Structures are given as C-alpha cells and as structure tokens.
Amino acid sequence: MFSGFSTRRATQPDAVFLGDMLVEAANWRAGGVRPRHEVLTSADHRRYLAGWKRAADEGLIAVGDDGVPVGAAWYRMLPQNEPGFGYVGAGVPELIIGVHPLWRARGVGRTLLRGIVELASAQGYARISLSVERDNFARNLYRSEGFNVTAEGLMRDTMVRRTG
Secondary structure, rough: OOOOOEEOOOOOHHHHHHHHHHHHHHHOOOOOOOOOOHHHHOHHHHOOOOOOOOOOOOOEEEEEEOOOOOEEEEEEOOOOOOOOOOOOOOOOOOEEEOHHHHHHOHHHHHHHHHHHHHHHHHHOOOOOOOOOOOOHHHHHHHHHOOOOEEOOOOOOOEEEEEEE
C-alpha cells in the first residue's frame, strides 16, 4: 500500500531528480528503455533541463510521506529559435511532467498538473502548453484538466490551457 504525498516548489538542487522525471516522461510506455544519458543529452530533450533553474523556470516536486520524491512538473520559457515539442509562442511556458511508474494513477500527476497551472497563473502567464504523444494515457488527464489540442503532428500533439 502506498502512503500519501505532498508537493513543494522545485529548487536548483532538484535538477538531478527533474532529469529522472524527464527520462520517465520520455520512456512513458511500459518497457520504455531509452537510457538516461541518451535522453538527457539528446537535442530534443536537454532543452527542458539544461541550466535549471533559470529565472523563468518554475516547478513542483511531489514527495511521498517517506520523503522520497515521486514526481515533478515544471515549465520553461523556450526561445523561438530553439522551440520544444509543445512550443506555441513567446510568453507561453512549456510544461514537462513525469511521475515514477509506481506512483502513476494515484493522483500525483493530476495534483502536479493543477499546481503547476496555478503557479503559472500566479506568475502572470495566461496560457501554458505541452506536447503529448497521441497514444499516451496522460492525454486524457490533460483533456480533463482543460488542455485543448492546438496543433497536430504525425505522432504527437501540442495542447494548451488557459491558466485563469
């Protein structure tokens, strides 16, 4: 049986754990096997973490009652000349979320998602974006929390939610 969890703001020393959650997000499929170093050094993924914590970076960490981090959600402002998968424009932070597999389907992702949207709103952002592969079960979570598809790709879609 799992204990409960709480959330806290992410800090600079959380960069290693955010890396773990970036790997979880990239390997979301059961049996996902891309090695940590491959994910973290790929041009597609390193932009979400390199130099954490920059001035506009914000995030939340979910921590089990035993003090062990179990999930994270964070956002970054990415430049137009180095957009992420879910880039929609200047002034719209892009969200990344990852949850340890043993903690999925237990409310961690939803709690993190709601918290990070609230944080983005408090920081003055009107919208927040993300990218999700079409067959990722998290897509249903995003829809249920008010994210809408704004751009369709071959295998992944960009989704946006108003924060207010």
